[in-house]
Amino acid sequence: MDMSAPNKLIEKIEGFTRKYYLNRLIQGVLVGAVLWIVFYLLINGLEYFSWFPPKGRFVLFLFLLAGSAFVLVYHFLIPLVNLIRFRKKMSVEQASVMIGKFFPEIKDKLLNTIQLSNQMEESNNGVGPSTPSTSSGTEGSGTSANTGSGTSTDNALLAATIEQRSARLSPIRFSDAVDLRGNLKYLGIFFGSLLLLIALMVFLPSFAVQPTQRIVNYEQHFEKPLPYQVEIEQDDIETTQGKEVKFNIHVTGDRIPDAFYVKSELGQQLMTKGSANDFSYTFKNLFNDLSFNVIGGEYTSRPLHITVHPNPTLLSYRCELRYPSYIHRTNETLDAKTRLIVPQGTSLTFSFTTRDTEQMSVTRDSLTTDLTANNDVFAYQFVAAQNTKFEVQVQNTWNQNIEPLPFSVDVIPDAYPDIRVESFDEQLSDDVYFSGLVTDDYGFSKLTFNCIVKEPIEKNIVKTVPLDTKQTRTSFFYQFNMDDLGIMPGQNMEVYFVVWDNDGFHGPKSKRSETFTYYKPSEAALDSIADQQSEDIMERLQEKSQEADKLQDEIEKMLQDLIQKKDLDWSDKEKMKDLLEKQQKIQDEWNKLQEEQEKLEDFMKEHELGNEDLIKKQEQINKLFDEVIPEELKKMMEQIDKLLEEMPREQMQQMMKDIKKNNQSMQELLDRNLSLLEQLKMEKDLNDLANKLDKLGEELQKQEAENQNKAEEENEQKSAEEAKEQFDKMMDELDQLLEKNQELQQPFDMQKDEEMQESIDQDLQDAMQNEQNSQQQQSQQKKQNAGQKMQQMANNMMMQMQMQGMQQMAEDAHLMRVLLENVVHASHEQEDLMTEIGSMRTDDPSLVEKIIHQKEVADNFNMVRDSLRSMAMRQPIVQNFVFDELHTIETQTENAMKYLNDLKLSQAMRHQQTAMMSMNNLALMLAESLENMENSMESMGMPMACPMPKQGQGQQSMQRMQQLQQQLSEQLKQMQQQMEQGQQMPNSMSEEFAR
Numbered sequence: 001m002d003m004s005a006p007n008k009l010i011e012k013i014e015g016f017t018r019k020y021y022l023n024r025l026i027q028g029v030l031v032g033a034v035l036w037i038v039f040y041l042l043i044n045g046l047e048y049f050s051w052f053p054p055k056g057r058f059v060l061f062l063f064l065l066a067g068s069a070f071v072l073v074y075h076f077l078i079p080l081v082n083l084i085r086f087r088k089k090m091s092v093e094q095a096s097v098m099i100g101k102f103f104p105e106i107k108d109k110l111l112n113t114i115q116l117s118n119q120m121e122e123s124n125n126g127v128g129p130s131t132p133s134t135s136s137g138t139e140g141s142g143t144s145a146n147t148g149s150g151t152s153t154d155n156a157l158l159a160a161t162i163e164q165r166s167a168r169l170s171p172i173r174f175s176d177a178v179d180l181r182g183n184l185k186y187l188g189i190f191f192g193s194l195l196l197l198i199a200l201m202v203f204l205p206s207f208a209v210q211p212t213q214r215i216v217n218y219e220q221h222f223e224k225p226l227p228y229q230v231e232i233e234q235d236d237i238e239t240t241q242g243k244e245v246k247f248n249i250h251v252t253g254d255r256i257p258d259a260f261y262v263k264s265e266l267g268q269q270l271m272t273k274g275s276a277n278d279f280s281y282t283f284k285n286l287f288n289d290l291s292f293n294v295i296g297g298e299y300t301s302r303p304l305h306i307t308v309h310p311n312p313t314l315l316s317y318r319c320e321l322r323y324p325s326y327i328h329r330t331n332e333t334l335d336a337k338t339r340l341i342v343p344q345g346t347s348l349t350f351s352f353t354t355r356d357t358e359q360m361s362v363t364r365d366s367l368t369t370d371l372t373a374n375n376d377v378f379a380y381q382f383v384a385a386q387n388t389k390f391e392v393q394v395q396n397t398w399n400q401n402i403e404p405l406p407f408s409v410d411v412i413p414d415a416y417p418d419i420r421v422e423s424f425d426e427q428l429s430d431d432v433y434f435s436g437l438v439t440d441d442y443g444f445s446k447l448t449f450n451c452i453v454k455e456p457i458e459k460n461i462v463k464t465v466p467l468d469t470k471q472t473r474t475s476f477f478y479q480f481n482m483d484d485l486g487i488m489p490g491q492n493m494e495v496y497f498v499v500w501d502n503d504g505f506h507g508p509k510s511k512r513s514e515t516f517t518y519y520k521p522s523e524a525a526l527d528s529i530a531d532q533q534s535e536d537i538m539e540r541l542q543e544k545s546q547e548a549d550k551l552q553d554e555i556e557k558m559l560q561d562l563i564q565k566k567d568l569d570w571s572d573k574e575k576m577k578d579l580l581e582k583q584q585k586i587q588d589e590w591n592k593l594q595e596e597q598e599k600l601e602d603f604m605k606e607h608e609l610g611n612e613d614l615i616k617k618q619e620q621i622n623k624l625f626d627e628v629i630p631e632e633l634k635k636m637m638e639q640i641d642k643l644l645e646e647m648p649r650e651q652m653q654q655m656m657k658d659i660k661k662n663n664q665s666m667q668e669l670l671d672r673n674l675s676l677l678e679q680l681k682m683e684k685d686l687n688d689l690a691n692k693l694d695k696l697g698e699e700l701q702k703q704e705a706e707n708q709n710k711a712e713e714e715n716e717q718k719s720a721e722e723a724k725e726q727f728d729k730m731m732d733e734l735d736q737l738l739e740k741n742q743e744l745q746q747p748f749d750m751q752k753d754e755e756m757q758e759s760i761d762q763d764l765q766d767a768m769q770n771e772q773n774s775q776q777q778q779s780q781q782k783k784q785n786a787g788q789k790m791q792q793m794a795n796n797m798m799m800q801m802q803m804q805g806m807q808q809m810a811e812d813a814h815l816m817r818v819l820l821e822n823v824v825h826a827s828h829e830q831e832d833l834m835t836e837i838g839s840m841r842t843d844d845p846s847l848v849e850k851i852i853h854q855k856e857v858a859d860n861f862n863m864v865r866d867s868l869r870s871m872a873m874r875q876p877i878v879q880n881f882v883f884d885e886l887h888t889i890e891t892q893t894e895n896a897m898k899y900l901n902d903l904k905l906s907q908a909m910r911h912q913q914t915a916m917m918s919m920n921n922l923a924l925m926l927a928e929s930l931e932n933m934e935n936s937m938e939s940m941g942m943p944m945a946c947p948m949p950k951q952g953q954g955q956q957s958m959q960r961m962q963q964l965q966q967q968l969s970e971q972l973k974q975m976q977q978q979m980e981q982g983q984q985m986p987n988s989m990s991e992e993f994a995r
Contacts, residue, residue, distance in 0.1 A: 018083070023180055025079035030186035032075025037193040039067040040212070041200070047211035053300065057218035064215060223302070228253025230260075230299055237306040240399045245283040245306060249294055252277060260296035268295075309398035310356035314405060317392075322347040326504035327442040328470065341410045342384050343442075345505035348409065350392075352378040357394045363404070364390035384411045385505075414509070415441045417501040421513040432518065434478045438499045444469045445500040445508045449478055451485060452494045461485055469502065487520045494518075531685070533600050537593055538677050544589055545671055551582055675873040678744050685737050686750070686801055693730055694794035696723065700787030720767035720783055727764060727790070731757055749804050756793045760786050806937075812871055813933050819871075820926045822864050827919035829857050834912040842903045851900045854912075858893040861919075865890065868926075882929075885922040889915050 043064050046052075052060060200208035214222045231250040239245045249260065249271070260271045260279045271279040271294075283290070286308045294301035319337060323329040324345040334340065342348065352360060353376060360371045360378040365388070371378040380392075388411075391404035417440040424433040438444060444467055451461040468474050478497075487493060495516045500508040558575060700723055734752060741747045763786035770779035837850055865886045872882065892915035899908035 019180070021079065021083040023183065025076070025083050026180065026183045027186055028075035028079040030183060030190045032071040034186070034189050034193045035075070036068060036071045037197050039071075040064070041197065041208070043067075043215065044208055044211040047215055048207050051214075051222075051224045054218050054220075054303075057215050061215045061218050220302075224298060224300075226253070226297070226299055227255045228257070228297075228299070230294065230296070230301060232294070232301060232304070235304075237304070238309065238398075239283075239286060239306060240309045241287045241311045242285060245286060246280055247271075247283065247304075248274075248278065248280045250278055251296075257297035257299070260294055260299075262292050263295050264290055264292035266290070310396070311399045312357040312359075312394035312396040312402055313355045314357075314392070314394050315353045315355055317350060317352045320349040320351070322349070324504050326502045338406065339408045339410070341412060344384060344386075344411050344413045346384045346411075347381065348384055349379060349381040350407075352380070352392065352394075354378065354394055356396055358396040360392065360394050362390055362392055364388060384409050387411050412441075414501065414503040414505060416509050417444065417499045417511045419497060419499045419511050419513045421497055421516075423516050425518070431479055431481050432495075434497070435475070436478070436497060436513070437473070437475050438467070439473045440499075440501045441472060443472060443502045444474075445502045447476065447497060447499045449480065450496050450498060451480070453485075453487065454492045454494070455490075465497070467499075482518070482520050489520050492517065492519050531681070533596070534677065534681050534684075537596055537600065538681065540589070540593055541677065544586055544593070547582070547586055551579065551586065554579060554582075671873075675744070679748075682737065682741055682744060682748065683801065683805075686748075686797065689730060689733055689737065690794040690797040690801075693727075693797070694791050696726055696730070697787040697790030697794065700783045700790070720764050720771050720779060723783060723786065724761075724764040724768060727760060727786075748801070749807075750797075750800060753793055753796060756789060756796070760789045760793070763789065809933065809937055813930065813937065815867065815871060816926060816930045816933060819864055819867055820923060820930060822860075823919055823923045823926060826857060826861050826864065827916055827923065829853075830912055830916045830919060833857065834909055834916065837900075837905055837912070838909055840905065842905060847900075847903075851897070854893070854897055854900060858890075858897065861889060861893070882922065882925055885918045885925065888918040889922065892918065 043060050047057065047060055050056070197208065214220075229252050231252070233248045233250065237245060237247070247262065251257075251260070256277065259273070261268050262271055262281045269281060271281040273279050279296075283306065286306065289308050290306045291303050292306070293303055316336065318333055318335045319340060320331070320333045321340075321342060322331050323343060327343055329343075340348070352371075354360065354373070355376060357373070357376065357378075360373070362369045362371060362380050364382075369380075371380055387409065389406065389408045391406050393404040394402050417438060419436060419438045421434055421436040424435065425431075434449075438447065446469070447465040447467040449463040449465050451463075453459050453461070463480075465476055465478050467476055480495075485493075495518060497513040498510050499513075500510045503509050558579065738750060738752060741750060763782045767779045767782035767786065770776070770782060833850060833853055837847075840847055840850070868882060868886065892911045896908045896911040896915060899905070899911065
């Protein structure tokens, strides 16, 4: 079949399709152009009548763009694309349907022909569901042949049909179905609209052209023609943050609005009318850029802009303080402080954090320094040496007049250290003690002890004192010994302390304490100090004795009150407390006296004041001091103090008696010690006076040996007048000592050699007369004679005192032996009496005789007691416990007499037994004291005998006393052993003592 006929039909259909889309394109262009002109004039009309602001014009501009785009796309681009791609846009079948609708005679014929053509073409290409795809075997071949034969027949019929129909449709022009002349009406409308637009643009550009310009340039300001003009004096306004900006306008014209406004994002504010044509407005507190318009009536200005430049701003600041290391203070950082108080030498580093700052300067002491920034942080560093003030100012390009920020730094200078020292020196010691306090603000570097010895050659001694240097306030103690520093007697010295602080800025500063002046006494001065201390002790000892006497009277009165009362009341207890307090006060004072007495002894030993005998007596007296306050009294007072509130009357009465007895014993010991001290003081003063007299005589005799150089003689020798003056002074002192000696309880038997004194006075008087007559040789001879006599007088005094002491020692030894015999005899009598009473009945008529005998024993023993007490007042070798035993014997014999009178024999015997045991104890003690006394006499080279025997009797008396002493010693040792074993002393022993 010939396929050209269907193809021709298809070409004719495509010609229709092409013309169809061309027609659509022409219509779209014409209609779109008309619509665009109308839309354009509408937009211009809105702008023409409304004079929209930039935002409104921008909206119109968007609408204009949107409308133009719509017209361009919908009425031009889409039809154009359809025209270009018409085959893809419209198929042959769709075009056949449209052609069939336009030509009634064709209807569906064209569509059927196209469909048959497509079917035949598919059949020829072997496309179809019935076409077999495989063949195999004989049977298959036969089937394929039959099928092919049928298809060929159908295709032939189909081709004939297509060709026939194509022939019928070929005379018809399918493109005539599209009439292009129908677009003439659109063309007329288009030209009409175009002419209108041109006319408006030519004759009314304010409507057709100018609105378009304003819409297209919507960002620009266009002023609406008004009957007045507004002149803006400031176009570009620049200012800095926080400043005020005054904005002015000048208005000219016929009808000027009454008010103009400034409109911005801050709102709308009324401008101030200055005159008929001038308006102004002041912007305040601007910190950011601001855009605004001026409006008034129908006038709206173009957007005006105020550019606000930032001020240089100091956001924050801090100061890092680095203190000097020597003040031991932790570094710190302070924020936002403009006034600082820092120690001198502190390193200050200021850090200033800024914003919008190009330059920062510091003005200090009229000197300006520019600082360097690091990430908007400026740093300034200096060391605080003195009070200072400085100002910090920030600047940038737009503002260089920012008010400076003032800073002040007050510097605390390192103060001088302070030192306070107190001296504590004891009168009887070469040791000097210091207690001091040093203060400083930060600490110390050292403390020194400084001593300046003035004579004979000045020398400085410096010692470092240990000190806690890290403390700011600390005390110290220091002690020095004059001997350790090599200070000689008679030398003066100045002592002071110097403290240095730890100032690390200027260097250590020092402060000196007050100066203490000391004088190491000479031997005479030391002797005077010892005398003064001894007299003070004796005076205070006398006071304590008197106080004890008064206390004894109060105790006696208290006892009388207790006897008369049945029960104790509150006042009795208060009186008892008062007595205890007085007793305790006496004990405390005694303890102080005892300590001072010991110091006096050490002082005398250390400086060798007095001879060995005096020092030995001093030691013995000091030992007696320890035994003045009985331990029994101390315990009794403690017990009373604890049980005073609940103690019954009877028990308190008994305790008061015991206290009375112990207080009486204490008073006796006080008196004894006072007497011994007075004797010792007298003996020492006499010895010192004799030594001074001997020394003066020695000086006068030395001058003769040194009489070789007359120049030296005139300058160095002691004149007769001086010697006479010193001798007279010594004799006056001797008179005073002898007068005091007579006031002692046991005075020394001392006599003044009046003849020797007169002879010495005469020699010195002659020497003075010779010196006045310039007879030096005769004067010197007289002085030498006086010196010899002075030494002789001093030796006589020493010998007299020595003989007096030896004689007193011998007399006391003899008395001690006699007393010992009497005590043993009394013990024997007491033992015999106790034995006799033990075998008697209460109704025995001879009991009266025994009572009388007991009284005789007690009375006889009282003489022994008085003699012992008198001896103890002058002999420190007698021990204090002798007084305790004497009190015990006295009390027990009194109690024995009391019970014998009451016919209570058993109780009386018990007290007789106790009295006898105390007598035995006393005998042992006296024997021991006698032995010590004889040992002392032997060490002195004295014969152990009775007092200074007469001529012819000495040897015989000495032998008798030695035999008796040996016998008593053996018997006392035997008695002591039996008492230690708890055995009663047998009658035979008492008899031996009696023999």
